[in-house]
Every structure is written in C-alpha cells, then in structure tokens.
Amino acid sequence: MLEIKDLHARAKETEILRGINLTVNAGEVHAIMGPNGSGKSTLAHVLAGREDYEVTHGEVLFQGKNLLEIQVDERAGEGLFLAYQYPVEIPGISTKYFLKAALNSIRKFRGEKRYNSAEFMRLAKEKMEMLGMDKSLLDRGVNEGFSGGEKKRNEIFQMAVLQPKLAILDETDSGLDIDALRIVADGVNSLRGADRAIIVVTHYQRLLEYIVPDKVHVLADGRIVRSGDKTLALELEEKGYALVDGEREAVPSPA
Amino acid sequence: MPADTDAVLDEVAQREYKYGFVTDIEADTIPPGLNEDVVRLISSKKNEPEWLLEWRLKAYRHWLTLEEPTWHNVHYSPIDYQKSVYYSAPQQKKALNSLDEVDPLLLETYEKLGIPLEEQKALAGVAVDAVFDSVSIATTFKDTLDEVGVIFCPFSEAVQNHPELVRKYLGSVVPYTDNFFATLNSAVFSDGSFCYIPKGVRCPMELSTYFRINAANTGQFERTLIIAEEGSYVSYLEGCTAPKRDEHQLHAAIVELVAMDDAQIKYSTVQNWYPGDEEGRGGIYNFVTKRGACRGANSKISWTQVETGSAITWKYPSVMLLGDNSVGEFYSVAVTANRQQADTGTKMVHVGKNTSSTIVSKGISAGRGQNNYRGQVKIQKGATNARNYSQCDSLLIGDSCGAHTFPYIEVRNTSSQVEHEASTSKVGEDQIYYCRQRGLSAEDAVSMIINGFCHEVFEELPWEFAVEARKLLSVTLEGSVG
Numbered sequence: 001m002l003e004i005k006d007l008h009a010r011a012k013e014t015e016i017l018r019g020i021n022l023t024v025n026a027g028e029v030h031a032i033m034g035p036n037g038s039g040k041s042t043l044a045h046v047l048a049g050r051e052d053y054e055v056t057h058g059e060v061l062f063q064g065k066n067l068l069e070i071q072v073d074e075r076a077g078e079g080l081f082l083a084y085q086y087p088v089e090i091p092g093i094s095t096k097y098f099l100k101a102a103l104n105s106i107r108k109f110r111g112e113k114r115y116n117s118a119e120f121m122r123l124a125k126e127k128m129e130m131l132g133m134d135k136s137l138l139d140r141g142v143n144e145g146f147s148g149g150e151k152k153r154n155e156i157f158q159m160a161v162l163q164p165k166l167a168i169l170d171e172t173d174s175g176l177d178i179d180a181l182r183i184v185a186d187g188v189n190s191l192r193g194a195d196r197a198i199i200v201v202t203h204y205q206r207l208l209e210y211i212v213p214d215k216v217h218v219l220a221d222g223r224i225v226r227s228g229d230k231t232l233a234l235e236l237e238e239k240g241y242a243l244v245d246g247e248r249e250a251v252p253s254p255a
Numbered sequence: 256m257p258a259d260t261d262a263v264l265d266e267v268a269q270r271e272y273k274y275g276f277v278t279d280i281e282a283d284t285i286p287p288g289l290n291e292d293v294v295r296l297i298s299s300k301k302n303e304p305e306w307l308l309e310w311r312l313k314a315y316r317h318w319l320t321l322e323e324p325t326w327h328n329v330h331y332s333p334i335d336y337q338k339s340v341y342y343s344a345p346q347q348k349k350a351l352n353s354l355d356e357v358d359p360l361l362l363e364t365y366e367k368l369g370i371p372l373e374e375q376k377a378l379a380g381v382a383v384d385a386v387f388d389s390v391s392i393a394t395t396f397k398d399t400l401d402e403v404g405v406i407f408c409p410f411s412e413a414v415q416n417h418p419e420l421v422r423k424y425l426g427s428v429v430p431y432t433d434n435f436f437a438t439l440n441s442a443v444f445s446d447g448s449f450c451y452i453p454k455g456v457r458c459p460m461e462l463s464t465y466f467r468i469n470a471a472n473t474g475q476f477e478r479t480l481i482i483a484e485e486g487s488y489v490s491y492l493e494g495c496t497a498p499k500r501d502e503h504q505l506h507a508a509i510v511e512l513v514a515m516d517d518a519q520i521k522y523s524t525v526q527n528w529y530p531g532d533e534e535g536r537g538g539i540y541n542f543v544t545k546r547g548a549c550r551g552a553n554s555k556i557s558w559t560q561v562e563t564g565s566a567i568t569w570k571y572p573s574v575m576l577l578g579d580n581s582v583g584e585f586y587s588v589a590v591t592a593n594r595q596q597a598d599t600g601t602k603m604v605h606v607g608k609n610t611s612s613t614i615v616s617k618g619i620s621a622g623r624g625q626n627n628y629r630g631q632v633k634i635q636k637g638a639t640n641a642r643n644y645s646q647c648d649s650l651l652i653g654d655s656c657g658a659h660t661f662p663y664i665e666v667r668n669t670s671s672q673v674e675h676e677a678s679t680s681k682v683g684e685d686q687i688y689y690c691r692q693r694g695l696s697a698e699d700a701v702s703m704i705i706n707g708f709c710h711e712v713f714e715e716l717p718w719e720f721a722v723e724a725r726k727l728l729s730v731t732l733e734g735s736v737g
Binding site: 071073075090099102 | 683685686688689692693694695696697699704706707708709710711
C-alpha cells in the first residue's frame with residue numbers, strides 16, 4: 001500500500017525528516033510514536049502534500065504510484081486521508097455542503113457517479129450515529145466554533161464518510177477525554193479492513209489501548225530508530241523516550 | 256507562501272471578463288463635451304417638459320460651482336469632463352410599440368449577457384427594463400404589471416406619461432445639490448427606470464433593470480426612482496456590464512427610493528462593470544449616489560449589493576429613517592482584484608423613534624486591490640430607542656492588497672444603542688490545504704472559502720441573483736488563491 005524509501009524533507013532551511021524508511025501493507029495499522037519535535041507531524045503532512053515542506057530526497061509509493069509527484073487533492077482522490085491535529089475552520093460553509101462537495105470530488109476523481117443529497121444524507125447520518133454525533137453539526141460551519149473534542153470527532157466523521165484507503169491520524173488523541181477517545185477509536189476500528197491501512201501518529205500509548213496496532217515505530221530526530229509490535233508502545237510508556245535516546249546516535253546516516 | 260499556492264492566488268486575482276464584447280450598432284451620439292447647450296440638447300431629444308429642463312439647468316449651473324470631492328481613499332488621474340460623451344443612443348427608426356420592433360442586434364446583445372428579453376424566454380417572475388447606453392430599449396412583462404397597477408417603465412417614458420409623479424418625487428431624496436456626481440447626473444441624466452407600486456400592492460414579480468454601456472468614451476448617467484405607496488412591497492434587481500476598453504468610462508448614477516407607511520423596498524445590485532485589466536488600464540469609474548427614504552411609519556428599505564466590477568467604486572447606498580419604527584438594512588460584498596479600488600459603505604440616518612438599522616459589509620481584496628469600507632451611523636436627537644448593528648469584515652487574498660475601514664458614528668440621543676464589530680482575515684493557506692486534503696481542487700477551495708465569507712450577504716439576495724452572484728464571484732476571483 002505505502003512504501004517510503006529514504007525520505008528526506010525540510011521546512012525552509014531546517015532538515016526535519018532525515019531518511020525515513022517505512023512499508024505499510026494493506027490491512028495493517030501502524031503507530032508512529034516519538035518525542036515532540038521528532039518529525040511525526042511533518043511526516044504526516046509530507047505524505048498529505050503540504051507545500052511548506054520540501055522533499056529533498058527519497059521516494060514514496062502509494063498503491064504503486066509516485067505520491068510525491070501528485071497534488072494534494074489528487075492524493076486525496078487516490079484515497080489518502082489526513083485527520084488533522086488542528087482542524088481548520090471554514091466559516092459560513094456548512095459541514096454538510098463541504099463534505100458532500102469533498103465526497104463528490106473524490107468520487108469524480110475515481111470515475112464514480114456523484115451522490116445526490118438524499119444518498120449523501122443517508123451515508124452521513126449513518127456515520128454520525130456510529131460516532132454518537134449530534135446531527136445539528138451538519139448545518140454548522142465547518143469546525144466553526146467547535147470545541148477541541150468536536151473538531152477531532154468531526155475529522156473522524158469525515159474519514160468515515162470519505163472511506164479512504166490510507167488514513168493518517170495526526171495526534172487525534174490529544175485533548176480528548178476518555179469517552180471521546182473511545183468513540184474516536186471505534187470510528188477508526190470500523191474502518192479497518194483487508195484493503196485499507198491506517199497510520200496512527202501519537203505521543204502517548206493511551207490511544208493504542210483502543211486502536212491496537214500491528215506495528216509500532218519510534219521516530220527520533222527525523223528517523224525511525226526502532227520498530228516493533230504493540231509491546232514496544234508499552235515499553236515506551238514505562239521507560240519514556242529515554243529508551244531510544246541511545247539509539248539516536250547509533251543509526252548510521254544513510255548519506 | 257509556497258509557489259503552488261501563489262500561483263493559484265495569482266490566477267484568482269486575474270480574471271476573465273466575459274461581458275467585454277462590443278455591439279456594433281449605429282448610434283445617435285452627440286459630440287463630446289459639456290455645456291448648457293448639451294443639457295438642452297439632451298432634454299430636447301427626450302422631448303421633456305420645460306420644468307424638467309429648468310431643473311437640469313439649475314443642476315448644471317450648480318455643478319459649475321462645485322469641486323470634485325477628494326475625501327475618499329481612491330486615486331485616479333483627473334477626469335476631463337469635456338472629453339466624455341453625454342448622450343448616445345442606438346439608432347431606432349421609429350417609436351417602438353412592441354419588442355418585435357427592437358433591433359435584433361440589441362436583443363442578441365442581451366441574450367449574450369444572459370438576459371433574454373423575449374418574454375417566453377425570460378426568467379419567469381422577473382420583469383426587465385434594458386438600458387443600453389443612454390436609453391431604455393425594452394421593458395418586459397408590462398401587461399402583467401399593468402393589471403395590478405404597478406408602473407414599471409423607462410424614466411423618460413415616465414416623464415411623458417406620469418409627469419405629476421416624476422415631478423413630485425424627482426430629487427426628493429437626492430436633491431440636485433447633493434454632491435458633485437449627483438449634481439452632474441441631475442444635469443445630464445439620460446434614462447433609467449421608474450417604478451411606482453400603488454397602495455397595498457405586493458408587486459407580483461421581481462423588477463429588474465439591466466444597464467449596459469456600449470459606446471466608447473460615453474458616460475452613463477441614469478436615474479432610478481422607486482416609489483412604494485402605503486403597505487406595498489417590491490423587490491428590485493439591478494445588473495450592469497460594459498465592454499472591455501482601454502479608456503476609463505464614467506458612470507454616475509442616482510437611485511432614489513421612497514417608502515411610505517408599512518411599505519417595503521428590497522433593492523439588490525450585482526455590479527459587474529468592466530474592472531480594467533491587470534495593469535489598471537480601462538474600466539468603469541463608478542460614482543453612484545443611492546439613497547432611500549423611509550418616510551412612513553413601519554417602512555423598510557433594504558440594500559443588498561455585490562460589487563465585483565469597476566476600476567473605481569464610490570458608492571454609499573443609504574437610508575434616511577424618518578418614519579417611526581422604520582428599518583434600514585445594508586448588506587454588501589465588495590471585491591477588488593488587480594488594481595481595482597473600492598470606497599463603499601452606507602449611511603444610516605435615524606430620525607424617527609424606534610428606528611433600527613443593520614449593516615453587514617464584507618470586503619474582499621485580491622491582487623493589488625484596495626477595499627475601503629466607509630460607513631456613517633447618525634442618531635438624531637429625536638430618535639428615541641434607535642438601534643444600529645454594524646459588522647464589517649475584510650478578507651485578504653495575497654500580500655499586495657489592502658483593506659481599510661472608516662466607521663463614523665454620531666449619536667445625539669442617549670437612549671440609542673449602537674454596536675460595531677470589525678474583523679480582518681486572510682484566506683489562509685491552511686484553509687486551502689485543508690479543503691484540498693479532502694479532495695477539493697484549489698479553485699473550488701477558494702471559491703468555497705469566499706462564499707462562506709459572504710454567506711450572510713448572499714442569503715439576502717433573491718434566489719436567482721444569489722446563484723448568479725456566487726458564479727460571478729468565482730469567476731472574478733478565479734486564480735487568486737491556491
């Protein structure tokens with residue numbers, strides 16, 4: 001599904017990703033953990049195509065396609081979804097209108113028939129019920145005046161409607177209470193399937209109690225310094241990121 | 256800003272003006288220049304009564320004593336008023352009795368503009384008065400309106416057929432001494448629309464005037480006068496376009512609205528005059544005086560405008576709230592891109608008791624556009640319990656544009672309540688990126704963000720117009736954002 005080879009990226013003059021190698025197969029859930037400033041969010045946004053970052057080296061294949069050569073919206077069309085750590089407000093545009101336009105834009109990209117309002121509403125309501133969300137949200141401006149928790153939940157709702165092939169969750173757990181966390185996790189778990197993959201970017205192990213990953217990677221100084229199964233997350237929780245401190249220097253520079 | 260975003264922003268800031276064609280039609284055009292003889296000539300071409308000629312001449316003589324205003328925040332080289340043509344009309348062989356006799360070339364022009372004048376093709380429920388340069392060429396659905404006693408006709412026809420009404424109300428809201436441009440208009444105005452809604456009548460259809468400037472170097476000076484008698488209601492729409500030309504052209508119009516007891520006038524404008532090119536060559540200078548008088552108790556006047564065109568827009572649709580409990584509203588979206596400049600806003604003058612006014616102004620600046628909101632709220636001594644709410648938002652696209660706000664508030668009655676809110680924001684790369692991550696193209700993202708910003712104003716527009724305005728806005732700003 002996703003193959004990242006020796007990926008280097010920088011923001012302005014600062015190199016942030018310094019040789020990422022990662023393979024995610026269909027059906028898998030990967031967790032990417034790491035201390036603040038290790039490059040977790042940068043990796044998520046480089047994959048989504050944010051223009052503030054410049055890829056200086058490396059390759060990313062998504063379902064066999066060179067991801068780095070296509071635009072942000074085309075990547076979405078190909079089935080890549082990023083749940084933002086800080087979802088953006090778009091005042092005056094209802095969530096319903098926004099999401100329907102997004103869904104139909106993606107469907108058009110895939111050569112599928114557009115959803116009419118009734119079809120869209122059926123799908124939207126079903127997903128809202130699953131996530132225990134209030135239907136009035138559909139008529140409110142996109143994230144406009146939403147609480148932090150509502151915004152995060154709205155990201156998962158959008159993900160559930162858009163049904164991406166690869167979902168990347170950028171610190172979706174931050175700022176969520178335990179109930180909200182469980183609902184978000186349910187939403188993510190419902191997306192799991194043989195033909196999909198999920199990357200969960202998180203600082204804490206907490207979310208991984210609900211979304212059990214197949215693989216856990218630890219990112220430090222722009223490189224993956226350790227990979228393992230779900231027990232690695234527990235080990236990190238126990239020992240902290242000091243666990244990987246020694247390994248930062250040990251990784252040879254790929255250059 | 257990343258290169259790709261820049262490119263889309265640039266593209267939005269530049270625009271295709273799709274109404275820039277010229278109709279090649281023979282015209283009766285008088286030589287450029289302005290003097291008393293020109294005023295007399297216009298009046299005689301219109302076969303006007305003596306009193307109207309006298310009124311024009313008074314205005315002209317007064318105009319000679321005035322200086323062009325400079326208080327606005329727009330910049331342009333001085334206008335040479337002797338170089339402009341003050342009257343140009345397409346050649347018509349004889350007086351027209353029906354649409355069948357209108358030159359097919361003119362009908363075709365309006366068809367191309369999306370305003371078919373044949374009734375079977377026209378938008379159901381909208382009567383149109385089509386003004387081409389200095390004259391009105393056709394008015395649709397006259398019979399339907401006649402049945403309920405609504406008068407909707409070219410201004411010059413009203414002068415002939417309803418002189419008593421014209422004489423009573425002409426200049427009663429905007430006196431000929433009002434301001435430099437209004438005074439000029441009063442001297443040389445050529446045509447425009449006249450509407451009279453009798454007592455208790457709810458006008459059965461939207462009334463609409465479509466202004467088209469075609470001839471080169473010609474100014475358009477039209478007047479619109481709408482009178483809503485006691486308990487009546489009318490919704491009026493105004494649209495305008497002009498060909499692409501390298502010279503600036505002057506448009507100095509006047510709109511006067513009168514609402515009696517319990518009457519309501521809803522006036523909507525989608526202004527799409529040619530804005531000039533990227534370098535600021537050409538485009539219309541739009542100096543317009545629009546004012547409504549809520550004369551009666553419980554009357555209401557509501558202005559909604561979407562201003563996307565013109566090189567310069569100078570316009571302050573205002574409401575004089577004279578009757579007790581009267582209501583004034585102003586909803587505006589003004590867009591400036593390329594080198595366009597806008598100095599626009601409103602004036603709400605509270606005179607009667609319990610009067611209230613609402614101002615919602617949305618300014619969008621892109622390219623090197625400069626957008627100014629200038630608004631005045633005046634609460635007179637006797638206006639007990641007057642209320643005003645003003646909201647003034649600016650949206651910037653790119654780094655080379657500007658937004659400025661000049662609110663003036665004058666309160667002389669302590670029981671009044673005046674609120675003013677203002678905000679300035681930038682179309683964020685973050686917003687665009689977010690939309691694109693969900694699968695929307697950059698253009699769709701921008702158009703969505705801007706539409707969201709203008710949402711409150713578009714809601715006030717009649718439905719067909721709101722659709723048109725949304726489309727217009729996305730064309731206008733095509734390529735401004737990425």
